[in-house]
Amino acid sequence: MFKKIYFQSIFFSFFFIKEAFAAESGGMPQLNPEFWVSQIFWLILTFGIMYLVLSKLILPKISKNLESRKSQVLENIEAAEKQREDSDAKLKEYDEIISKSKLEANSIFNQAREKALKDIGAKREVLDKQIDNEIAEAEKEIDTLRKNAPEKINKIAIETSSELLQKLIGAEINNSSISAIVDDLSKRNGDKYYGN
């Protein structure tokens, strides 16, 4: 709908244009030679001056700028490349140092461990010996104590029996007779008390 009106309006407007042209006759101003010479003159003047200034002053400067930028960028790229290589080499060096020091640390650790193990072994031996000695001494003491025990018990038995008898009977009794009895008893019951 809109389209139709639109194109119709364009179509009708061309009639108006025709009328307008007819009214203001003269056609194309481009074909009027009145100012041709003036246009040629000013064209040559302006274009000539512009060409001279551009070619002698401005364009060489721009081309110099471009070239210097290009060379500088290339230089910078080269420098960057060089630095990258340097850093790569340094990185390699660093890696080497790291791996070397790792190995070193490992060996030191191993040495320390071995040393510690050795120390521990030596100390243990000493301690073991000491413990063994102490055990042996203690055993000896126990042995002597055990050996002496019956005698002491006999003695205690004789003394307590004599005192008991004295209190019970009120008469003094010869110790030798009591000891004979105790000896006899202990020989009989010794195995019961001291049998290992």
Place this chain on the structure above:
Amino acid sequence: MAANPMSQFDVYRIGPEIKVGAFDISFTNASLFMILSTVSILLIFNLGSKKNSILPNKIQLLSELSYTFVSKMISDTAGSKAKPYFAFIFSLFMFVLFCNMFGMIPYTFTVTSHIIVTFVLAAFIFIGVTVIGFIKHGFGYLKLFVPSGVPAVLLPLIVVIEIISYLSRPISLSVRLFANMMAGHTMMKVFGGFVISLGIVGGWLPLSFSVALTGLEILVAFLQAYVFAILTCIYLNDALNLHH
């Protein structure tokens, strides 16, 4: 239809009439816009080449991009031998581009919409290229009109066609630019007239058309400058590297 769509191309005198002999070289609106274009070109490229920083600012980037754009265009079409003519083609491209672009501003005058301006440029290019061709190759330059690998029977016809096409170069070059500019500006004026004549009810459609046309015309303004420069490069290539 308030104004004639062709009245935008009128040339009128600004200031007094200047006469040198029989010739009228008065300062006109065309001269004004030529001067405006050249001054803006010189200003922009002077600012763009003043400082040389590694990270270019906007105007430096602009001028350097245009430099590389034109230099690439020349080396692509005319090879390395065309290097001495770089400044001329650069000036030509910039001049045509700026004149076209100035014409896109409302109420301005488009210098390149006048056949005489484009014809003088094209004729200068034509004569220059022909002179370069004859200097480089002597009369061997006439081999341009005799393409290799053509049957002998067709040769007379081909040579005539080649000569005509060669001689029509300045005309085609100048008319192409002039006609594009004139047609575009006339069309925009006509659509602008529609907006007025159709009024508030129907004027929106031609207005939107006018907006779209403005974009198209800016494209055309650039494209025609580019075409003008690249055809110059191609003609120069014919003159410099003669192997048809």
